[in-house]
Amino acid sequence: MDKRRKRIVAGLAVFMAFMWLCTLVSKSIYVSKLSMVSTTRTESKYIEHIVETEGIVEAGAKLPVTALSGLRVKELVVQAGDQVEEGDLLFTVDLEDMQQLMEEQELAAAKVQLQIDALAHNKELAQNQKALEEARAREDYDALARYQDTLVGRAAEGVAQAEEALEELQAENREHENDWQKEDGESKTEEEMEAEQKAREQEEERLKQQLQAAAYAEADAKWNRDNTIKDAGRKVEDILQEENADATLAVYRTELAAVQEKISAYKAVLEQEGKITSPSGGIVTDVYVQTGGRVPDTASFLLADEEVPCQFRASLTKEQKSYVNLNDDVKLELDGRKKIDVKVDYMEESENMPGTYTALIKLPEETGVPGLSGKLTCSKVGEKYPCCISLLALHSENDRNFVYVVNEREGILGTEYYVEEINVSVIDKNDKLAAIEGALTEESRIIESSTKEIKKGDVVRLADG
Numbered sequence: 001m002d003k004r005r006k007r008i009v010a011g012l013a014v015f016m017a018f019m020w021l022c023t024l025v026s027k028s029i030y031v032s033k034l035s036m037v038s039t040t041r042t043e044s045k046y047i048e049h050i051v052e053t054e055g056i057v058e059a060g061a062k063l064p065v066t067a068l069s070g071l072r073v074k075e076l077v078v079q080a081g082d083q084v085e086e087g088d089l090l091f092t093v094d095l096e097d098m099q100q101l102m103e104e105q106e107l108a109a110a111k112v113q114l115q116i117d118a119l120a121h122n123k124e125l126a127q128n129q130k131a132l133e134e135a136r137a138r139e140d141y142d143a144l145a146r147y148q149d150t151l152v153g154r155a156a157e158g159v160a161q162a163e164e165a166l167e168e169l170q171a172e173n174r175e176h177e178n179d180w181q182k183e184d185g186e187s188k189t190e191e192e193m194e195a196e197q198k199a200r201e202q203e204e205e206r207l208k209q210q211l212q213a214a215a216y217a218e219a220d221a222k223w224n225r226d227n228t229i230k231d232a233g234r235k236v237e238d239i240l241q242e243e244n245a246d247a248t249l250a251v252y253r254t255e256l257a258a259v260q261e262k263i264s265a266y267k268a269v270l271e272q273e274g275k276i277t278s279p280s281g282g283i284v285t286d287v288y289v290q291t292g293g294r295v296p297d298t299a300s301f302l303l304a305d306e307e308v309p310c311q312f313r314a315s316l317t318k319e320q321k322s323y324v325n326l327n328d329d330v331k332l333e334l335d336g337r338k339k340i341d342v343k344v345d346y347m348e349e350s351e352n353m354p355g356t357y358t359a360l361i362k363l364p365e366e367t368g369v370p371g372l373s374g375k376l377t378c379s380k381v382g383e384k385y386p387c388c389i390s391l392l393a394l395h396s397e398n399d400r401n402f403v404y405v406v407n408e409r410e411g412i413l414g415t416e417y418y419v420e421e422i423n424v425s426v427i428d429k430n431d432k433l434a435a436i437e438g439a440l441t442e443e444s445r446i447i448e449s450s451t452k453e454i455k456k457g458d459v460v461r462l463a464d465g
Contacts (some may be wrong), residue, residue: 035452037419038463039406039445045388047428047435049323051378055314055359057334057368059285059304065090067276068265069297072097074274076291078284078301081371085281090301091289093274102266109259112252119249134239141232148225155218162211169207173200282306285370310368312342312361314376321347321357324378332361334374340367382428385435393448394426394434401426404447404454405440406462419447421456 072094078084269276282303289300304310312332316324324330326347331339346360359376368374395402402423408415424438440446445462447454454460 034459034461035450035454036463037404037406037447037450037454037460040390040393040448041444041446042387042389042436042440042442044384044386045433045435046384047382047388047430047433049380049382049430051316051320051323051376051380053314053316053320053376055312055374055376057310057312057363057370057372057374059283059302059370060308060311060362061305062285062302063280063282063305064299065278065301065303066298067295067300068262068269069295070101071269071295073289073291073293073295076287076289078287080284080287082284083282084278084284084303086278088278090276090278093269093276093295095270095274098266098269098274102263102270105259105263105266109256109263112256112259116249116252116256119252123249130239134236137232137236137239141229141236144232145225145229148221148228152218152221152225155214155221158214159211159218162207162214166204166207166211169200169204173204276300278303283370304370309365310363310370311345312363312368312374312376314359314361314374315350316357316359318355318357323380324359328378330361331377331379332363332374333377334368335372339377340364383435385427387437387440388433388435389446390448391429391432391434393446394424394429394436401436403436403438403440404456406445406447406460411459416459417462419454419456419458419460 073091074094075092077089077091084090278301280303282305284301285304286302287300288296288298288302312334324344324347326344328344330342330344332342333339342361342363344359345362346358348358350356350358361376389403393403395404400423402421404419405422406417407420408417410416422439422444424436424440427435427437429435447460450460
């Protein structure tokens with residue numbers, strides 16, 4: 001009986017040991033399949049923002065180089081970036097093509113000259129005709145004036161004669177008014193006296209009417225004279241009236257002067273054997289002509305003004321602009337050389353690309369040449385935040401920011417670690433750190449990395465334990 005009991009106890013011990021071993025093996029297998037995560041905790045740190053952007057050196061000021069427009073470029077000698085001195089050859093023009101252009105301009109000048117000659121001749125004829133019409137109008141005026149004055153004089157003479165006749169009659173009537181004696185000495189009867197009186201009155205009335213008619217005739221003659229002379233005078237005035245302004249002749253003369261000036265310019269180029277040279281020294285920054293093309297009526301080249309220091313131009317995004325402002329101190333590295341301290345001298349938003357900004361930096365004298373590349377660096381230390389984490393621990397989804405944290409709980413195999421998701425708000429961040437706010441504590445173990453993809457509720461194992 002004792003032996004049997006011992007066997008049972010021994011078997012039970014073996015069975016329990018076996019079960020423990022199986023459990024240990026199962027737990028090991030289970031744990032080995034779990035994601036291994038590395039955790040971190042929040043820290044109090046400053047969020048530093050470093051902006052780096054590429055740019056290029058350009059001329060601080062540019063001088064235009066112009067040439068006679070319309071010429072065909074035969075050979076282009078310089079390119080953007082070339083250093084030229086005053087008098088250096090820039091390009092040559094096709095002389096045969098220019099000769100043809102010059103002949104066309106000479107033909108145009110001849111046509112304009114013919115038009116000028118015709119207009120000038122017609123103008124002279126018109127002036128002569130006007131002078132003749134004026135002379136004739138003045139002659140007509142003088143003749144009409146003399147004739148009308150004669151008619152007025154005659155009318156005035158008629159008035160004078162009528163007045164004289166009336167005055168003589170009135171004097172005679174006064175003289176014989178009370179004459180009762182006839183020529184033979186006999187006395188006149190009362191009837192005879194009345195008849196004579198009536199006859200005298202009738203004659204006086206007739207002479208008064210004649211005087212009135214003469215006075216009317218004189219007034220009519222004066223009125224007719226005044227109006228006739230006035231009409232004749234107006235004809236003279238009309239002839240002397242200034243004609244409408246005609247700028248045709250002046251326009252043609254201006255056009256001829258412009259054509260002749262262009263012909264002179266062609267001749268000057270011909271004397272230089274078609275060689276267009278630089279008027280000053282500098283670096284060629286822009287070229288607006290090409291072989292076989294025509295010279296534009298604007299600048300053919302732009303040269304960097306050697307008397308003005310170069311400047312550095314860089315583009316910034318809207319986010320970068322929030323950390324780089326006018327007059328900020330920045331570092332500038334040109335073509336891999338030593339960094340120099342400079343200031344942002346100009347800042348402007350691009351019209352063609354809203355949200356993109358251009359920063360200009362005036363370089364010290366004798367620093368950089370147009371076309372040289374460089375890198376602008378600006379460092380801004382922001383505020384100190386009590387809760388900062390690595391960007392590796394921050395996740396975003398549908399405009400929502402969150403972190404994964406590790407919590408403990410009792411499971412089938414004992415204490416286990418599981419993933420919990422906590423929403424957070426990002427206050428500030430740079431390319432490495434993020435300042436956040438949320439339901440986190442200093443003891444929160446925030447998952448920074450994982451060997452497998454994880455999600456809320458997953459059981460994981462800790463890399464540090």
